Amino acid sequence: MKEYPKPYEIMELLSENLNKAYLNQTKRFEGIIQFYLTHNDNNIVCHFKITQNGVFFIKGISDSADVTVKASLYNWLDLAAGRLNPVLGVLTRKLKFSGNISFLKNFMGACKFEVNIDDFDDPVTNFEKNPQKYWRKPQKILIINASPRNERRYTYFYLQPFINGLCSGGASCEIIHLYKLKINRCTGCWHCWLSGTGNCIFDGKDDFKEVQQKYEDSDLVVFAFPLYTDGMPSALKDFWERMVSSNYPYMVKGIYKTRHPRRQKKQRAAVIFSISGFMEIENFSAVLSHFKQISHNDHLPIVAEILRPAGMYLYNNPLLYKQLNRIIEALEKAGAEVFEFGKVLKKTQKIISQKIDSIENFRQRSNFFWSEKIKEGEKTY
Ligand SMILES: Cc1cc2nc3c(=O)[nH]c(=O)nc-3n(C[C@H](O)[C@H](O)[C@H](O)COP(=O)(O)O)c2cc1C
Structure with missing residues (x-):
């Protein structure tokens, strides 16, 4: 049975997704994105470590984060999905950033979930x-x-x-x-x-x-x-x-x-x-x-x-x-x-x-047909 995913698992899954998209393209980054997220009164503190070799999910605080994101889990996911404009997010206090915001922007922008399916079209x-x-x-x-x-x-x-x-x-x-x-x-x-x-x-x-x-x-x-x-x-x-x-x-x-x-x-x-x-x-x-x-x-x-x-x-x-x-x-x-x-x-x-007939006739005669069939003990119709 599939378990209901928990917030940390969602963040880990996101890092795995990003890792695949990141490794699929040529540009490489190095840095750490630190998250302080909230969800249903719980704190989700974790970071993504981005290296030449991939994106790694790590629970807890990094002492060398390049950029920090403070938000609710949902708002962060909306930002990551492109559903929430970052400027609007900051102005409406849904998002708080500190540190090198360009790093976050460039990294997320480079992770494109694209595949060429022209051959199958x-x-x-x-x-x-x-x-x-x-x-x-x-x-x-x-x-x-x-x-x-x-x-x-x-x-x-x-x-x-x-x-x-x-x-x-x-x-x-x-x-x-x-x-x-x-x-x-x-x-x-x-x-x-x-x-x-x-x-x-x-x-x-x-x-x-x-x-x-x-x-x-x-x-x-x-x-x-x-x-x-x-x-x-x-x-x-x-x-x-x-x-x-x-x-x-x-x-x-x-x-x-x-x-x-x-x-x-x-x-x-x-x-x-x-x-x-x-x-x-x-x-x-x-x-x-x-x-x-x-x-x-x-x-x-x-x-x-x-x-x-x-x-x-x-x-x-x-x-x-x-x-x-x-x-x-x-x-x-x-x-x-x-x-x-x-x-x-x-x-x-x-x-x-x-x-072919009135609906009343259809009902009446069909009922008669079935009742006769049952009476006669017929095995099929
Ligand atoms: C299990 C079953 C479900 C049927 N459901 C419908 C139905 O939903 N609506 C309908 O008009 N006729 C329904 N019929 C009647 C058949 O569509 C109809 O008797 C048809 O002529 C059967 O074709 P056949 O002689 O090739 O088996 C159902 C018949 C069976 C056996």
């Missing part, structure tokens, strides 16, 4: 910003079916016409049933990042690497899944957690927030394809928002969100046969449109996600 592309404008028909399409019931039920039932439309244009298409594979959960050990390789402790022990390779090779990925507890089923979440290994640990600027650069840079887009049990379209809002974040982090523009609420109700209600047929036709059309234009036309989208 993965800048925002025009395709990401406007995938339709820069759309090229995908040559390799990967379809990830994340329904625990694989080909047996509703996600795959609705997915098939979409795949027919998507893959009839000549792309090479592969479908993976995620739940048939062994994908261990990320343990958060950071081996993939710390080793500098992207390799995972589970390499060779499960199927993830193979899926990752297929993902890296693809131009378009379809994430198909039933809505589970307002989100994605756990195997798909596990997949995304393991995908962290595809990135470098560095932080770069994305379209609207910070993200990591990828190890393999390729233009790729995604389609979200989801089926829910409930009928209100709002049920998808959490997962769409989650996917929006994931897709940004993964430099992966989402070109279509294909959402079919109440997929099971629609399939099992004979009174909705006309709607079912129209929706199946529209799903095939949507597949062809994604392939051709990198989007689903509004008209098609509307048919797919249409409201």
Whole structure:
């Protein structure tokens, strides 16, 4: 368990941080910065000894300090972080200095926490910003079916016409049933990042690497899944957690927030394809928002969100046969449109996600359906 850090430990950690930044640059200093700090009625008396060989943290008073800092611990940290202007700090009596203030200023100024990550950079592309404008028909399409019931039920039932439309244009298409594979959960050990390789402790022990390779090779990925507890089923979440290994640990600027650069840079887009049990379209809002974040982090523009609420109700209600047929036709059309234009036309989208019944009917008939299933002792639906 990580211990709650104490003030002296914070000062020691700061000196270690400064030491690394100091040793990374060529300028060398020699001198002592003495601290008389306060924190919650406690005094923190220590000094940093700066030599040609590094910065050393020492508790207590030095008899040859070059500069002395008197402040609260927080004010000193604000100064060190550049959040507190030193002149303002003195004028407002938050900081008191004595001795050679230039030494402190020059030393702190020289400790730059900078590293050149140009070789890893993965800048925002025009395709990401406007995938339709820069759309090229995908040559390799990967379809990830994340329904625990694989080909047996509703996600795959609705997915098939979409795949027919998507893959009839000549792309090479592969479908993976995620739940048939062994994908261990990320343990958060950071081996993939710390080793500098992207390799995972589970390499060779499960199927993830193979899926990752297929993902890296693809131009378009379809994430198909039933809505589970307002989100994605756990195997798909596990997949995304393991995908962290595809990135470098560095932080770069994305379209609207910070993200990591990828190890393999390729233009790729995604389609979200989801089926829910409930009928209100709002049920998808959490997962769409989650996917929006994931897709940004993964430099992966989402070109279509294909959402079919109440997929099971629609399939099992004979009174909705006309709607079912129209929706199946529209799903095939949507597949062809994604392939051709990198989007689903509004008209098609509307048919797919249409409201198929009144909410009262949905509740009443669903309740009847379930109660009959229980009465009949059915094992699946
Ligand atoms: C564990 C579990 C959680 C579910 N959570 C939701 C949910 O939060 N919202 C919803 O609308 N449907 C939910 N559903 C219903 C499924 O999305 C729906 O039945 C879907 O058609 C199942 O797809 P499948 O037949 O491919 O398994 C859930 C189903 C299961 C088994």
